[in-house]
Each structure stands twice: as structure tokens, then as C-alpha cells.
Amino acid sequence: xxxxxxxxxxxxxxxxxxxxxxxxxxxxxxxxxxxxxxxxxxxxxxxxxxxxxxxxxxxxxxxxxxxxxxxxxxxxxxxxxxxxxxxxxxxxxxxxxxxxxxxxxxxxxxxxxxxxxxxxxxxxxxxxxxxxxxxxxxxxxxxxxxxxxxxxxxxxxxxxxxxxxxxxxxxxxxxxxxxxxxxxxxxxxxxxxxxxxxxxxxxxxxxxxxxxxxxxxxxxxxxxxxxxxxxxxxxxxxxxxxxxxxxxxxxxxxxxxxxxxxxxxxxxxxxxxxxxxxxxxxxxxxxxxxxxxxxxxxxxxxxxx
Numbered sequence: 001x002x003x004x005x006x007x008x009x010x011x012x013x014x015x016x017x018x019x020x021x022x023x024x025x026x027x028x029x030x031x032x033x034x035x036x037x038x039x040x041x042x043x044x045x046x047x048x049x050x051x052x053x054x055x056x057x058x059x060x061x062x063x064x065x066x067x068x069x070x071x072x073x074x075x076x077x078x079x080x081x082x083x084x085x086x087x088x089x090x091x092x093x094x095x096x097x098x099x100x101x102x103x104x105x106x107x108x109x110x111x112x113x114x115x116x117x118x119x120x121x122x123x124x125x126x127x128x129x130x131x132x133x134x135x136x137x138x139x140x141x142x143x144x145x146x147x148x149x150x151x152x153x154x155x156x157x158x159x160x161x162x163x164x165x166x167x168x169x170x171x172x173x174x175x176x177x178x179x180x181x182x183x184x185x186x187x188x189x190x191x192x193x194x195x196x197x198x199x200x201x202x203x204x205x206x207x208x209x210x211x212x213x214x215x216x217x218x219x220x221x222x223x224x225x226x227x228x229x230x231x232x233x234x235x236x237x238x239x240x241x242x243x244x245x246x247x248x249x250x251x252x253x254x255x256x257x258x259x260x261x262x263x264x265x266x267x268x269x270x271x272x273x274x275x276x277x278x279x280x281x282x283x284x285x286x287x288x289x290x291x292x293x294x295x296x297x298x299x300x301x302x303x304x305x
Contacts, residue, residue: 012183015215017089024064024213025089034110040089041082043114045074051118051143052078053300054111058125058149058283060191060223062088062213065124068289069296077300080114084127086222088213098226100234103130104137111141120300122146124283125257133234135242144303145246145269146296149254149282153236153261183220185211197253197281201288239268247273247299249292251280273299 025031031038042063043052053073057065063081070079083090085106086098093102107130111119121142123131128150135142188211193199214220246269250262259276266274275295277284285292 012215014217014220015212017091017217020212020216021089024062024209029089031089032110032113034113035085035106036094037085037090039082039085039110041080041110041114042070043078043080044070045077045079047078049076049078051120052080052116053146054116054119054121055079055081056084056107056121056123056127056130057081057087058123058127059226060087060210060214061124061283061286062209064088064209065283065286067286069285069293072289072293073296080116080119082110084130086226087219089216091216092218092222092225096222096225098222098229100129100133104134107134108138108141117141118143120144120146120303122148122296123150124148124285125151128152132239132242135244136234136238139242139244142244144244144299145242146249146299147246147265148249148285148292149251149257149262150248150265151257152234152239153264155258155260183211183214188214195254195256195282196287197251197279197284198287236264236268239265243270245271245273245299245303247275247296249275249277249284249295251277251282251284251287253279254282256282 025040028042028044029040030042031040033039040063055063055066055069057063062083066081070081073079084103085093118141121131121134122145123129128147129152131145131147132150132152135145185207189202189207192202192207192210196202214223248262248265248269250259252259262274262276266272277288277292280287
């Protein structure tokens with residue numbers, strides 16, 4: 001009975017793909033076919049640069065999460081960003097495969113389609129996990145890594161963690177079946193608040209973007225499928241094999257992937273480049289792009305020397 005009430009009260013249809021593209025894919029957005037998907041991406045900045053910066057977003061996000069960084073980096077660098085399978089305007093994977101192996105394979109095919117032989121590879125959360133996993137498999141293609149509150153290491157059992165509301169709902173046996181049809185905007189709002197150190201910085205425009213892109217056809221089911229995935233994680237001991245320069249960035253108010261994980265990356269990567277941002281949360285590049293991008297610029301300047 002409760003299920004019927006929820007369906008009746010909070011039912012929300014998918015938004016037409018064309019409507020979403022008109023709003024969220026203006027120039028320089030483009031689409032390319034990769035593994036049966038029309039992948040939404042943007043290439044911006046100084047594209048005489050033959051070693052672009054490729055940026056990967058986290059769970060539930062989209063390429064827009066990097067807007068602030070791109071606005072600053074584009075003057076001197078070529079920046080490529082994309083919507084990963086299951087998210088944004090790319091939508092679901094045709095095989096419903098959201099394993100790490102699948103994401104690494106997808107990224108490799110995308111880079112091939114863009115004729116990118118080498119890049120500086122950056123990622124936040126899920127995107128960070130994909131970045132270092134990709135670097136393990138294709139080290140010759142990754143000149144350097146930028147890991148922003150990246151996934152990978154398990155937190156200790158005693159560390160306080162708090163997952164966004166949407167993450168919790170997508171894994172609950174009964175509720176997740178409703179999640180395909182029911183999505184209150186308040187769930188998205190609370191989920192974003194969970195990953196910001198200062199929720200007062202969250203605008204209605206930001207909430208609307210996350211909310212509307214979650215209504216892209218197939219994205220809700222894809223979100224459930226990915227959150228329910230039980231693929232075996234990569235052994236983090238392998239991270240010690242990475243030899244390329246790496247910048248690790250973390251918000252000290254990250255409730256999803258706690259700061260202790262940043263120190264594990266610092267311990268295992270070959271160079272000691274960790275920057276912790278006071279009062280920022282799980283998406284520091286979105287929460288305070290001006291502060292965080294300056295650290296990236298300094299890192300990139302050292303690479304060019």
C-alpha cells in the first residue's frame with residue numbers, strides 16, 4: 001500500500017533526451033559513438049596542446065562538475081571532459097555493465113576515438129578510481145594523475161562515514177524498485193548537501209541540473225544497477241606500481257570518502273603531493289573551483305619544466 005502511495009505522490013517521468021540536450025549540451029558540447037552509446041563530451045581550450053587534461057566526474061554527477069576548472073585551465077591547456085556511462089547525457093550502458101573493467105575499457109575506446117595518445121588524467125570519486133585503474137592498465141598513456149577525493153581504499157570501520165540519501169535508496173531492496181519511477185527533488189538536494197562542506201553554497205540551479213540529468217531516459221535504472229554492482233574491487237596494493245607524477249586533492253569535510261584515504265594515496269604513490277582543503281567536502285573542485293584549480297595549475301607548471 002505504501003508503495004502505491006509513493007508512486008502516486010512522487011511519480012516522475014523521464015525527461016525527453018532532446019529537451020535535456022538543448023538545455024545542457026550547448027556548444028562546445030558534442031557526441032561521439034563509443035561502445036553503442038552516444039557519449040556527451042566537450043573539448044575546450046588550447047587544443048594545440050597534444051597532451052590534454054581529461055577529467056572524469058563522480059557518481060551521480062556529469063561533466064558540468066568541472067565547469068569552474070575548465071574556465072580557468074582553458075587559457076593554456078586543452079581540456080576534455082565527458083559524461084560517463086550511466087550519467088549525464090550519455091545515459092546507460094547498453095549491456096548494463098558498470099564494473100571497473102567496463103569503465104576502463106570504455107575510457108580507452110573514448111580516448112582512441114578522440115585520437116588522444118597521452119593525457120593528464122584527472123577524476124573525482126568514481127572518476128578518480130577509474131583514473132588510477134586506467135593508469136595501471138595503460139601507464140604509457142597517462143603522463144600524470146590528478147585524484148580528487150578518489151575512490152579506491154576502504155575506510156577503517158571506526159571512521160564515521162555518511163552516504164548521500166540517493167546512494168542509500170538505490171541499494172534498499174524494495175525502495176530501489178520504486179526509484180526507477182519515484183524521485184523527489186528533495187532526495188537530490190539532500191544528496192548534494194551531503195557532499196558539500198558548506199551546503200549554503202548549493203544553488204537552485206545546481207540542484208536542478210543534477211535533478212534533471214538524473215531524469216535522462218535510463219539513468220535511474222543505471223544508477224540502481226551501478227550501486228548494486230558487486231564487482232571485485234581492484235587490489236589497492238597495485239597502486240604502488242604507479243610511477244607517473246600524481247596530485248592528490250581532498251576536502252577535509254568529505255563524509256563519503258574520509259580524509260584517511262587521502263593519506264593512503266599519499267603513502268603509496270611515488271611522489272608526495274597531497275593538498276587538503278579546509279572546510280571543503282567530497283567535490284572540492286565544484287564547491288570552490290577558484291581555490292582548487294590554482295593547485296592544479298601549480299602541479300601542471302611543474303610537469304612542463
